[in-house]
Structure formats: C-alpha cells, structure tokens
Amino acid sequence: DSGVTQTPKHLITATGQRVTLRCSPRSGDLSVYWYQQSLDQGLQFLIQYYNGEERAKGNILERFSAQQFPDLHSELNLSSLELGDSALYFCASSSGQGSPETQYFGPGTRLLVL
Amino acid sequence: AQKVTQAQTEISVVEKEDVTLDCVYETRDTTYYLFWYKQPPSGELVFLIRRNSFDEQNEISGRYSWNFQKSTSSFNFTITASQVVDSAVYFCALNAGGTSYGKLTFGQGTILTVHP
Numbered sequence: 355d356s357g358v359t360q361t362p363k364h365l366i367t368a369t370g371q372r373v374t375l376r377c378s379p380r381s382g383d384l385s386v387y388w389y390q391q392s393l394d395q396g397l398q399f400l401i402q403y404y405n406g407e408e409r410a411k412g413n414i415l416e417r418f419s420a421q422q423f424p425d426l427h428s429e430l431n432l433s434s435l436e437l438g439d440s441a442l443y444f445c446a447s448s449s450g451q452g453s454p455e456t457q458y459f460g461p462g463t464r465l466l467v468l
Numbered sequence: 469a470q471k472v473t474q475a476q477t478e479i480s481v482v483e484k485e486d487v488t489l490d491c492v493y494e495t496r497d498t499t500y501y502l503f504w505y506k507q508p509p510s511g512e513l514v515f516l517i518r519r520n521s522f523d524e525q526n527e528i529s530g531r532y533s534w535n536f537q538k539s540t541s542s543f544n545f546t547i548t549a550s551q552v553v554d555s556a557v558y559f560c561a562l563n564a565g566g567t568s569y570g571k572l573t574f575g576q577g578t579i580l581t582v583h584p
Contacts, residue, residue: 409570454501459513
C-alpha cells in the first residue's frame with residue numbers, strides 16, 4: 355500500500371458526460387501527479403500540482419482539468435467524454451522537497467466510457 | 469526530448485530461471501533519474517528503485533538487481549531465481565527535471581510471465 359488513495363476504483367459512464375476523479379496523497383506529500391494509462395498510448399503524464407499550484411503540464415486535453423485543494427487532495431475533471439478516454443487514471447504523490455523525486459502511485463481509477 | 473525504450477514486449481520464463489529486462493533511455497539532460505515500477509495483475513504501480521545519473525553503482529535488493537550503464541544509456545533489471553509472484557508488467561521510467569519537472573516518461577513496459 356503506497357498510502358495514496360483514489361476514488362472511485364471503477365467508473366462507467368456515457369459519451370458526452372463529465373466525471374471527477376479524486377486523489378488523496380500520502381501524508382505529508384505536497385506534490386500530486388496525474389497519469390493516464392491506455393493500451394495505445396501507454397502511461398502518459400497529464401499534470402502536476404505542488405501545494406495547490408500547477409507545476410508542470412503534459413499531454414492533458416483541454417476537456418480535462420485538475421486542481422489541488424488546501425487540504426492537498428486533488429481532483430481530475432474529465433468532460434465531454436469520448437470513447438477514447440477509457441483508460442486507467444493514476445494519481446501519484448511525492449514529498450515536493452526535491453527534484454526529481456520518487457512518485458508513489460495510487461491504485462488507479464478505471465474509467466470506461468460507453 | 470526524453471524517451472524510454474523497453475524493446476522486450478513480452479518475456480516468458482519458467483520458475484527459478486533468471487531474467488533480464490532491458491531499458492534504454494534518451495535525454496539531453498546531464499542530471500536525471502531512472503526508475504523501475506512493477507504493475508502486478510491487480511493494476512497498481514509499485515515503485516522498485518530509483519537511480520540518479522551520477523551514481524553508476526549497481527544495486528542488489530534480494531533477488532532483484534539493477535545494472536546502470538551511462539555509456540550505453542541503459543538501466544537493465546535482473547530478477548534472479550524468478551518466482552510466479554514476479555509475473556507482472558515492468559516499467560522503466562525517466563525523470564530529467566528542468567522544464568520536465570515532475571514528469572515521468574515511461575517505457576511501453578515488459579510483460580513478464582513466470583510459469584510454475
């Protein structure tokens with residue numbers, strides 16, 4: 355158990371809908387990262403937040419957005435969902451004290467868009 | 469740009485065999501970190517090791533060992549006396565900091581199946 359929690363574990367929704375994925379980092383960690391794992395693209399970095407502020411951005415679609423709240427939990431919002439958004443979404447966290455750091459991953463949220 | 473290549477898509481071995489998973493990376497940064505993660509059938513990503521670009525010492529942890537060779541830009545992972553529980557997808561990843569701060573670039577993964 356990495357100490358990173360993600361909810362929900364599974365999510366089934368329809369095209370055009372909007373969903374929110376939630377992540378709680380390990381105790382004391384200030385940085386949160388989001389990754390998408392799909393069969394065709396593999397593991398792709400989406401975005402990083404550090405202590406509430408966006409730190410780095412990867413291949414995140416404009417339909418996707420994220421934020422980190424004062425209690426350090428993070429949410430990834432996916433809107434206007436398409437079939438191709440079906441994937442495993444991981445959240446990871448690190449202490450935020452150094453660069454680069456080991457990222458510890460949560461169990462993931464498996465999203466299926468029908 | 470950063471890139472990680474795991475040329476072996478799938479490896480199948482019989483229990484107690486040794487197996488080496490290859491990882492080759494590309495980066496222009498002089499300071500970078502390399503990682504290995506394991507993804508068992510349950511789906512989570514489990515951290516195994518981190519190595520920085522200034523430390524070329526090989527590392528051994530139980531049945532696991534890692535060989536980092538800067539000259540060939542490789543960071544290979546060997547499992548000695550493999551066990552069925554080692555069956556998983558193994559990912560090599562690179563983080564070079566700088567403008568890519570926080571971003572882990574992953575290889576495509578190697579599916580390891582250990583048969584009893």
